Amino acid sequence: KSKNPPFMQWTDEKIAALAPNDSTERRGRTLASSAKWNTIATNYEAIWGECKGSGSQPYLVQIKLSGPKYKCSCPVRKPPCKHVLGLFFLFAKSSAVFKYQAPTEALKNWLDQQSTSTVSSASKTLAPVLKTEEAIEQAKLAKQKRWAQRVQLMTSGMDELELWLTDLIRQGIANTDIQKASFWNQVAAKMVDAKLPRISTYLKETHLLIQQNQNWSEVVVARLGALYLWAESFKKRNLLSAEMQEELYQSLGKIIKKADILAQHPSSKDLWFVLGKKEGVDIEGRSFRKIWLQGQKTKQQALILDYAFGSMGYEQQYIVGDLLDGALVYYSKAYPQRAIFESFESAKIYEKTTLNTYKDLNSMLTSYGKALVQNPWLFSFPVGLSNLKAFVNDKKELQIKDVKDRIIPLSNLKEAIIWKILAISGGHSVSLFGEWSGLHFEPLSMLTEDGILSFT
Incomplete structure (x- = not known):
């Protein structure tokens, strides 16, 4: 039966970026073999299969390719699990082994739910409770x-x-x-x-x-x-x-509920290019993730800031280089930066993406100064810099200079990132995206002829 292939091309690198940690990724790769699965199938909108487990019953795995959305019957609480990743890796390297099959009624219902579920569960509010005017005023x-x-x-x-x-x-x-x-x-x-x-x-x-x-x-x-x-x-x-x-x-730390942001602020519809990602643990021991986006039509930039607590993973997964078709809502009206998605999906048509870059350090600092006028308490400023040269100085330290030979002060970088920048640039000009703290630049990704390369 003939069907059109899915619009999203899932590569090994993009699938690996979904893994909650390196250990899960490694275990997932061990399942990327058809011998590990009782059944595997696709309707070109989704893939699914039964993975052989240690128990008597196999684990049921299903993945909607746009998004992606996934579900597994295993007890792991931090998705995606190794079974989801294993099926995904297998699909990326051997899609031909996935034969067309009409989905079961249960799977079809699940796919329909994913298509109609446009607002994340975190932003859904409980049904309003009817109150008297007096109670509301109190x-x-x-x-x-x-x-x-x-x-x-x-x-x-x-x-x-x-x-x-x-x-x-x-x-x-x-x-x-x-x-x-x-x-x-x-x-x-x-x-x-x-x-x-x-x-x-x-x-x-x-x-x-x-x-x-x-x-x-x-x-x-x-x-x-x-x-x-x-x-x-x-x-x-x-x-x-x-x-x-x-x-x-x-x-200063005032917390605004996501539901209130969605209800009170207007949304901005665009094709959002995922520019960079930063993950870590802050000084308070909280796991955080920063996702930087740029609208392809509006040219607005946005920051998705999430925190994960305990063993729970992040609700949504973002891959650097992806294009997301969706509407997001900004927390602030004075200087729009931090935002949350009202809804989004992978763009059905992959247009050529563009990244706004500064030609040199001075032009970047000028824009940073203007941003501080709008928000004097701004501590992260997204920056794209082009025509950069990377080299090692006499002290064996990475140095990056702009087209006017001004040195860009860098944050403390991991050795792996330093060597990646040097190896890919090879003495040629490069374009980098990252965060400017007011004192230092922290590269998060690099623009190459083949697309954008994430350092995380």
Whole structure:
């Protein structure tokens, strides 16, 4: 029976990027053999199979190729499991062994559910509870009272922070590099009590950065300046517009529910190019993932920031180089950057993607300055730089310079990333995408003739 092949071309690299960790990827590859499966089939919209397991019953695996969406009957809680990856890897290398077969009724129903489910489960809200006008007003007043109490605590915390900063500057920063972690953690703990979690994290990060950077004094001055800006901005917040006040509160750690963002802010429809990905564990021990996107029509950039807790994985998977057709909603109106998807799917027609790049360091810094005018508390700025030359200096350190021979200050990079940049560039000009912190550039991906190459 003749069918059109799926529009999404799944490569080995793209499938590997879905794996929650290296161990699951390795185990998945061991299942990428038809001998490991009782049955495998496809209707060109999805693939499915029965994987031989240790028990009497095989594991049922099904994958919708657009998205992708997947399901497995195994008990693993952190998807995709090794069985999903194994079937996917097998499909990528030997799609011919997947014979056409009409899906079962249960599988067809599951595929229909995936097609109609456009909003992630995290953004779905419970059915509204009918309330009387009086109850609604009471709830509104209670919320306002809780916020007023929090602002009072924040005000006290900011006053204490400013006093600490003033004392530190008066004494000088010459001995800052030899201060123990407790020097920063004591103040950080007070900021938590004052409902200022972002400042607490920032203080702990500052101590870590001092230990990691030889030019630590530059880091200290910049970060103490940022802390003072926060304190002064909060003190004079009534002079700010309502949008800028909200930007300030969010930068200090105010949490906005995703459902509220989706309900209150307009969406932006576009083809979103996945430019770069950064994953790690922050100073508080939380697993985080940052996904940078650029709209192909609007040229807007967006940041998807997710956190994973415990053994739970991320709800959605993103692959650098993919093109997503969808609508996203920005958290902020003052300076749109962080966003969440209202809905998306892999683009059905792969248009030629473009990345906005700066021609040199000066033009990038000019745009960064304009962004700071819109949001003075901006700590991550997406940057594409073209016409770069990578080389190793006399100290065996990676150096990158722009077309005007200005050196781009880099963050501390893993050795694997350094050698990847040097090997692929081969002395020729390259284009890199990454994050600018205000002091350093951290490359996340490279544009090549074959597409975009992720460093993570």
